[in-house]
Amino acid sequence: MSSVFPEDSVGLVEPRTAHFAEPLPLACGREIADYQLVYETYGELNTARSNAVLICHALSGHHHAAGYHSPNDRRPGWWDGCIGPGKAIDTRKFFVVSLNNLGGCNGSTGPASLNPATGKVYGADFPVVTVEDWVHSQARLADVLGIDQWAAVVGGSLGGMQALQWTISYPERVRHCLSIASAPRLSAENIAFNEVARQAILSDTDFHGGHFQELGVVPKRGLRLARMVGHITYLSDDAMGAKFGRELKSDQLNYDFHSVEFQVESYLRHQGDEFSTRFDANTYLLMTKALDYFDPAAAHDGDLAKALSPAQAKFCVMSFTTDWRFSPARSREIVDALMATGKNVSYLEIDAPQGHDSFLLPIPRYQHAFSTYMNRIAV
Amino acid sequence: MSSVFPEDSVGLVEPRTAHFAEPLPLACGREIADYQLVYETYGELNTARSNAVLICHALSGHHHAAGYHSPNDRRPGWWDGCIGPGKAIDTRKFFVVSLNNLGGCNGSTGPASLNPATGKVYGADFPVVTVEDWVHSQARLADVLGIDQWAAVVGGSLGGMQALQWTISYPERVRHCLSIASAPRLSAENIAFNEVARQAILSDTDFHGGHFQELGVVPKRGLRLARMVGHITYLSDDAMGAKFGRELKSDQLNYDFHSVEFQVESYLRHQGDEFSTRFDANTYLLMTKALDYFDPAAAHDGDLAKALSPAQAKFCVMSFTTDWRFSPARSREIVDALMATGKNVSYLEIDAPQGHDSFLLPIPRYQHAFSTYMNRIAV
Numbered sequence: 001m002s003s004v005f006p007e008d009s010v011g012l013v014e015p016r017t018a019h020f021a022e023p024l025p026l027a028c029g030r031e032i033a034d035y036q037l038v039y040e041t042y043g044e045l046n047t048a049r050s051n052a053v054l055i056c057h058a059l060s061g062h063h064h065a066a067g068y069h070s071p072n073d074r075r076p077g078w079w080d081g082c083i084g085p086g087k088a089i090d091t092r093k094f095f096v097v098s099l100n101n102l103g104g105c106n107g108s109t110g111p112a113s114l115n116p117a118t119g120k121v122y123g124a125d126f127p128v129v130t131v132e133d134w135v136h137s138q139a140r141l142a143d144v145l146g147i148d149q150w151a152a153v154v155g156g157s158l159g160g161m162q163a164l165q166w167t168i169s170y171p172e173r174v175r176h177c178l179s180i181a182s183a184p185r186l187s188a189e190n191i192a193f194n195e196v197a198r199q200a201i202l203s204d205t206d207f208h209g210g211h212f213q214e215l216g217v218v219p220k221r222g223l224r225l226a227r228m229v230g231h232i233t234y235l236s237d238d239a240m241g242a243k244f245g246r247e248l249k250s251d252q253l254n255y256d257f258h259s260v261e262f263q264v265e266s267y268l269r270h271q272g273d274e275f276s277t278r279f280d281a282n283t284y285l286l287m288t289k290a291l292d293y294f295d296p297a298a299a300h301d302g303d304l305a306k307a308l309s310p311a312q313a314k315f316c317v318m319s320f321t322t323d324w325r326f327s328p329a330r331s332r333e334i335v336d337a338l339m340a341t342g343k344n345v346s347y348l349e350i351d352a353p354q355g356h357d358s359f360l361l362p363i364p365r366y367q368h369a370f371s372t373y374m375n376r377i378a379v
Numbered sequence: 380m381s382s383v384f385p386e387d388s389v390g391l392v393e394p395r396t397a398h399f400a401e402p403l404p405l406a407c408g409r410e411i412a413d414y415q416l417v418y419e420t421y422g423e424l425n426t427a428r429s430n431a432v433l434i435c436h437a438l439s440g441h442h443h444a445a446g447y448h449s450p451n452d453r454r455p456g457w458w459d460g461c462i463g464p465g466k467a468i469d470t471r472k473f474f475v476v477s478l479n480n481l482g483g484c485n486g487s488t489g490p491a492s493l494n495p496a497t498g499k500v501y502g503a504d505f506p507v508v509t510v511e512d513w514v515h516s517q518a519r520l521a522d523v524l525g526i527d528q529w530a531a532v533v534g535g536s537l538g539g540m541q542a543l544q545w546t547i548s549y550p551e552r553v554r555h556c557l558s559i560a561s562a563p564r565l566s567a568e569n570i571a572f573n574e575v576a577r578q579a580i581l582s583d584t585d586f587h588g589g590h591f592q593e594l595g596v597v598p599k600r601g602l603r604l605a606r607m608v609g610h611i612t613y614l615s616d617d618a619m620g621a622k623f624g625r626e627l628k629s630d631q632l633n634y635d636f637h638s639v640e641f642q643v644e645s646y647l648r649h650q651g652d653e654f655s656t657r658f659d660a661n662t663y664l665l666m667t668k669a670l671d672y673f674d675p676a677a678a679h680d681g682d683l684a685k686a687l688s689p690a691q692a693k694f695c696v697m698s699f700t701t702d703w704r705f706s707p708a709r710s711r712e713i714v715d716a717l718m719a720t721g722k723n724v725s726y727l728e729i730d731a732p733q734g735h736d737s738f739l740l741p742i743p744r745y746q747h748a749f750s751t752y753m754n755r756i757a758v
Contacts, residue, residue, distance in 0.1 A: 028634035128634040188619035188643040189611065195644045196607045198636060199651070203600040205584050210636070221582040228575045229608060232568065237703075240567035246674065253672060255407035255507040257577060257589075257664050261671065264567040265574045272578070285636050292640065293632065295625065324616075 004071045008084045010042040010091050013067035013077075015107060018144050024102075024137055027293075030127040034116055037141050038107030039063050039099035042083060043091035045147070051379035052147040053089055054138060055079065055098040056155030056162035059230070059287045060279060062106035065098040066091075081362045088370035089154065093379065097145065102137045103129045103286040111282030112213060122282075124210020129286060131158075131294045135165045139173065151379050152176035153313075156359035157326065158287070161294045164334065167311035168296055174313040176377055178370075181323055181359040183330035184304050184337065185295040190325070193233055194288040197226035201281045210282050219281045224272035226284055231271050236322035236355030240264060297337075304337035311338075315345040316373045318366065320358035346373065383450045387463045389421040389470050392446035392456075394486060397523050403481075403516055406672075409506040413495055416520050417486030418442050418478035421462060422470035424526070430758035431526040432468055433517060434458065434477040435534030435541035438609070438666045439658060441485035444477040445470075460741045467749035468533065472758060476524065481516045482508045482665040490661030491592060501661075503589020508665060510537075510673045514544045518552065530758050531555040532692075535738035536705065537666070540673045543713065546690035547675055553692040555756055557749075560702055560738040562709035563683050563716065564674040569704070572612055573667040576605035580660045589661050598660045603651035605663055610650050615701035615734030619643060676716075683716035690717075694724040695752045697745065699737035725752065 005011045015038050023031045040063050045052060055065050057078075066083035068076055082088045083096055100108040103126060111126035118125075142150070153174050155163040160182025167177045186194070204222030206212055212219055235243070244264035253261060260266045300306035315338055319331035328349045338345040350366045352358040358366065384390045394417050402410045419442050424431060434444050436457075445462035447455055461467045462475055479487040482505060490505040497504075521529070532553050534542040539561025546556045565573070583601030585591055591598055614622070623643035632640060639645045679685035694717055698710035707728045717724040729745045731737040737745065 028632075124636070128636075185625065187616055188623040188625065188641070189614075189616040191625070191641050192607075192611045192619060192643050192647055195641075195647055196604060196611065199607060199648070200579065200604055202636060203604070205600075221584075225575060225579055225582065225604065228571075228578060232571045232575065235568075237566055237568040240571060244567040246564065246567065246570070253407075255668075257503070257507075257581060257668070262567070262570050262574075264571050268571055268574055269578070289634075289636070 005068060008086050009076060009080065010067035010084050012071070013040050013042065013064075013069065015040050015063055017107065018141055020140055024133070024140070026127050026133045027130040028128045032102065032109065032127065035102060035109035035137075037099050037102065037109070037137065039097060039141060040065065040067075041098075042066050042096040043094050045095040045145075046379065048379075049146060049148065051094050051151050052142075052145070053094045053096045054142070054150050054153045054166075055083070055096060056134075056138070056153065056159035057098070057101065058155070058157040058159045059291070060275070061159070062104060063098050063100040064106070066096070079360065081360070082367070082370060088367055088374055090371075090374065094151065094374070097141070097147070099138065099141060101129075101134050103283060105280035105283040110280065111210070111286065112280050121213045123213055124282060126282060126286070128289050130290055131161050131165045132169060134162055134290070135169045138162070138166075139170055142173070149173050149175060151377055152178060152374070154178040154180075155182070156180040157182055157356065158291055161291075164308070165294075165296065167313045167315075168307060171310045171312040176316065177311070177313040178316045178318070178373065179331075179334060180318045181320055181326050181331075181356055182334070183326040184297060184333050186292055191292050193229060194292055197229050198285055198288055200225035200229070201285060207281060212281070218276070220276040223276040223279060223281050223284060227275035228268045228272040231268060233325045234355060234357045236324060236353060238322055239354045239357075242353065243267075304333065305340035308337050308343065309341045311343060315343060317345060317347045318369065319349050320352045320355070320366075321349060322353050323356045323358060325356040384447060387465050388455060388459065389446035389463050391450070392419050392421065392443075392448065394419050394442055396486065397520055399516075399519055403512070403519070405506050405512045406509040407507045411481065411488065411506065414481060414488035414516075416478050416481065416488070416516065418476060418520060419444065419446075421445050421475040421477075422473050424474040424524070425758065427758075428525060428527065430473050430530050431521075431524070432473045432475045433521070433529050433532045433545075434462070434475060435513075435517070435532065435538035436477070436480065437534070437536040437538045438670070439654070440538070441483060442477050442479040442487075443485070445475070458739065460739070461746070461749060467746055467753055469750075469753065473530065473753070476520070476526070478517065478520060480508075480513050482662060484659035484662040489659065490589070490665065491659050500592045502592055503661060505661060505665070507668050509669055510540050510544045511548060513541055513669070514548045517541070517545075518549055521552070528552050528554060530756055531557060531753070533557040533559075534561070535559040536561055536735065537670055540670075543687070544673075544675065546692045546694075547686060550689045550691040555695065556690070556692040557695045557697070557752065558710075558713060559697045560699055560705050560710075560735055561713070562705040563676060563712050565671055570671050572608060573671055576608050577664055577667055579604035579608070580664060586660060591660070597655070599655040602655040602658060602660050602663060606654035607647045607651040610647060612704045613734060613736045615703060615732060617701055618733045618736075621732065622646075683712065684719035687716055687722065688720045690722060694722060696724060696726045697748065698728050699731045699734070699745075700728060701732050702735045702737060704735040
């Protein structure tokens with residue numbers, strides 16, 4: 001493989017599937033009777049089974065976090081910059097597990113799967129899943145893999161929320177929690193952006209109340225708009241300015257509505273178009289709801305420290321200066337709550353111009369801090 | 380009227396219409412052969428004709444800036460807090476002119492008007508108009524009203540851009556320019572938000588390439604989404620937090636996609652629904668394009684000081700700390716350029732939590748500064 005893939009790549013990887021026959025009760029009061037989770041692993045589980053790291057994905061993520069599915073792949077997994085031999089999550093040391101969450105659209109049971117109760121595609125009948133539900137489903141996957149305790153649970157954005165929830169739901173099963181570019185709950189503005197994305201999908205005439213698949217159509221217009229709005233919040237104003245400025249697509253103005261006038265319009269349309277052909281609209285709705293609902297402090301009169309008090313893990317919290325989706329102030333809320341309840345927490349605010357997307361990028365100070373923390377973990 | 384309207388109101392006002400038979404050449408290369416502008420006036424023009432103030436409106440604004448159209452009106456004009464006897468723009472001193480811009484949908488010739496060349500509604504055939512075009516059309520209105528020189532041209536947001544453009548296009552016709560919560564050109568992020576709004580309208584199946592009116596339909600879904608996105612950018616994160624927080628609409632979570640879960644969702648849906656029944660989709664597209672295209676420095680290799688050098692006016696620039704649509708930094712670009720070319724400029728950054736919407740609100744320090752500046756103007 002050395003000739004085909006970069007030396008610091010985990011190389012060729014193959015997704016596996018775990019089936020679960022025992023019904024999973026959900027926060028919404030319903031249950032999933034029968035489901036499967038698709039996942040990948042990188043590195044080797046040691047004999048003490050003490051070196052396992054769980055990767056939790058964000059809104060549009062999936063199980064394919066590192067390596068390649070074929071020698072012809074143009075791009076590796078979505079977090080390949082952080083996972084591999086010699087990288088922040090060093091696969092020579094750790095056994096890494098990355099799954100597609102329940103409700104997803106990349107192989108795990110979700111709205112596009114067959115509902116065994118009806119023999120039809122779930123569509124809008126798929127139950128709303130929460131961050132807590134995901135953590136419970138991930139715990140069952142850990143059971144299947146023989147992992148009693150994670151060396152670390154790691155995630156960025158919505159993934160960071162899952163990492164936090166793990167320390168609350170299964171305190172004894174997490175030694176380290178890395179929550180990156182995340183927040184302890186959404187702000188009203190965060191919810192507002194999610195609501196616009198949802199309304200774009202729900203009001204698409206091809207959505208058909210979520211049962212579009214049976215009709216052989218896809219609410220592409222809505223998905224496209226949802227993704228365009230999302231992308232604005234993933235970049236910083238400065239990053240957009242540096243990347244696109246007011247650069248024109250052609251030499252002169254067109255004075256119409258359809259032409260692409262500025263480069264940033266071209267970027268957004270491309271991102272939206274591409275996403276609308278590969279992502280499931282019902283999954284998108286589910287993911288935004290999971291974000292909206294996440295609020296571990298709610299059950300404790302808004303006291304986040306109380307919510308986090310059962311945690312036994314050590315914490316690493318990282319944020320990025322220009323992230324305005326989940327600003328450093330939101331990470332500091334987590335840090336303050338952890339300190340208030342006497343937890344062991346490291347916090348780093350990284351100066352980076354790329355906004356929320358920073359957590360996915362090879363920013364030297366970020367990679368260095370990430371590596372240093374992971375290298376210190378005893379396995 | 381004293382018993383019906385507040386004492387500091389201009390009271391009952393009636394829109395008037397000015398017809399223009401001479402074709403207006405536009406920046407896009409086309410022309411409007413025949414058009415009308417609807418406007419209102421408040422106060423009295425003095426005999427020296429030296430006390431006239433022009434109000435330029437923002438994206439969704441119109442001519443009805445102050446007073447009431449009927450004793451039954453629940454609300455006065457959109458800038459009633461700033462225009463009236465004893466208010467910032469004191470109608471005991473000034474003769475105030477407020478118009479609906481060309482391309483608008485509140486009475487002035489626009490996409491919903493009949494195209495004399497075809498006898499049909501313009502729809503998408505209405506030419507794209509720019510801030511410069513508006514200023515030229517406003518100058519013709521000034522001619523009709525016998526106003527050689529404005530004591531002041533005043534506007535917030537897109538209105539502030541028109542005020543700036545007046546000092547460039549007609550230096551000798553403006554004594555004072557007040558540009559509030561504005562910017563010398565849009566950033567890539569600003570354009571991105573406009574592009575999402577446009578794509579929401581353009582991709583609505585009821586848009587029909589802009590010729591929906593002939594078919595008796597309205598692209599309400601697109602307009603609604605465009606307005607929802609807009610409203611997020613009009614408020615600050617803090618203002619949204621203070622106004623809505625994570626307050627639930629009902630006592631418990633619904634775990635579905637259609638219910639209104641959080642108050643902020645209810646607010647956005649209401650704003651979107653209301654707007655979609657009263658605003659013209661083609662006008663919305665035109666307004667966002669006028670914003671995107673505004674860039675007086677572009678003709679001077681990006682040198683804003685050079686662009687503003689012809690100005691003879693004195694300037695008052697105001698911004699609001701939490702405005703992230705047009706942040707204080709954007710106003711300072713204007714101030715810096717004006718200073719670089721030796722202009723007389725006052726600048727005030729007002730501490731206000733309400734975001735971009737601040738320019739419409741009765742914020743004491745803002746109103747005080749606004750009044751003080753206007754009161755000093757010699758007429």
